[in-house]
Amino acid sequence: MISQELCDRINRDLGDRRFTLIVCDCSIEYYGRSRSEIGRGHRMIVVKPDTTILIHSLSGFKPVNWMSPPTETIAEYEKELLLHSQRTKKPYEEIKIRIHDVLDYRAYANLIDDGRLDITHTEKDLQDYLVSHPKLVHPEFRLKKAEYQTPLGFFDLYGKIGDKYVVVELKAEKAGLPAALQVKRYVEWLKQHVKPVQGMLMAPGITANALTILRKEGIEFKKIDVRKIYIKHKKNKTLGEWC
Amino acid sequence: MISQELCDRINRDLGDRRFTLIVCDCSIEYYGRSRSEIGRGHRMIVVKPDTTILIHSLSGFKPVNWMSPPTETIAEYEKELLLHSQRTKKPYEEIKIRIHDVLDYRAYANLIDDGRLDITHTEKDLQDYLVSHPKLVHPEFRLKKAEYQTPLGFFDLYGKIGDKYVVVELKAEKAGLPAALQVKRYVEWLKQHVKPVQGMLMAPGITANALTILRKEGIEFKKIDVRKIYIKHKKNKTLGEWC
């Protein structure tokens, strides 16, 4: 199936920015932020209209090789079929694909996708929810500012409980060491400006090491899972169907 | 092109663990670690033999939706064609794809990929190189242990310069705040056990904020780029061609 005609057709389809698929037996070399090589095997090469190139193997989420746009991909045919792809901006990257056999070749024109991916149940949703339901932080929590900017970064929630100044760090996923150290830093910085200070970490879970650090620092951990909260997000839709 | 026959064929191909491609007009809902939805548009659905499912839009590296194995995907046809996919282990996840139009359907049997992706120019390679060339750390650096285990994690390199105990953190990419804080933690911990202590961060670059922290803590930054080092890696190949 490999021929000069195929090579020409690939270049024509790539030039037209068509969504292009090559299912083939190939070997690949990459050089850029790192360097990689892989021997022969059946893979699927995808070149998207935005020039993203992905080479997917038979398993796993990640492509075996890839490049983000802007890239330029050109097919060459001389004894063997080569696909040569390079990023046209910094950092420079390059993929060379030696195509030994083509099982299938497809290119699609006139594809349209106006859809916008709408994601909810993220850390931002948790924050929005707690801003409007501060009692979930603490029955007496009074919010002063969400996304309170400091030299160390943004405090997710900043407010008071009684006479205590409170900084709250939120995580949508189980909190680990980095999250605990983050709150520790925040508390240490805040203590230089106001007193007394209470740190809080709110997440659906926490690792043992992280909890140890919190206890040592007198920082409170409170369990909260954004997925288990009834959310009216921006478009006023509910999660009833799924929950 | 949508029909009961197509639905049956999809289920047969999925059951046979074939590499399956559907180029189609679809809308998608996801529920799992978060929740997402996207309206109609042309996309490519990929189901790999290991049951990985990817739905790629016309642009970008990341699939618009995906699930890691093990998953179970089933097609249903009743008025409309639905692809329903769910993860069969924790955490539970689910994707519902409403297929409005099928532009192309493909399934490939007997694909083989024995290739092993060999990646170099990583942080590990830098570490290996410095273990055998400790003078690049410092003319008088004497390595005691690479990957020195501590409660805070592994020190990339641990050794001495004169009477100073030295902990070295390596980065293959430009170092940011997290890297600087990591060395700071290491130095603080190490000081509780031995003295005097010298921290070092070696990377091809560093952000301004990170450098400020290092200076305040008396930690040394040394520029090194694994890509610019001549490496003989495990298989004894060189990088001459690329460099």
Next chain:
DNA sequence: CATTAAATATCGTCC
């Protein structure tokens, strides 16, 4: 299975 850190992480956002 949980934890930890690296990754060619990618992606969005802010400065």
Next chain:
DNA sequence: GGACGATGTTTAATG
């Protein structure tokens, strides 16, 4: 464009 943090991060190594 650089820097920073979130991500449905994924992946690999390790206990």
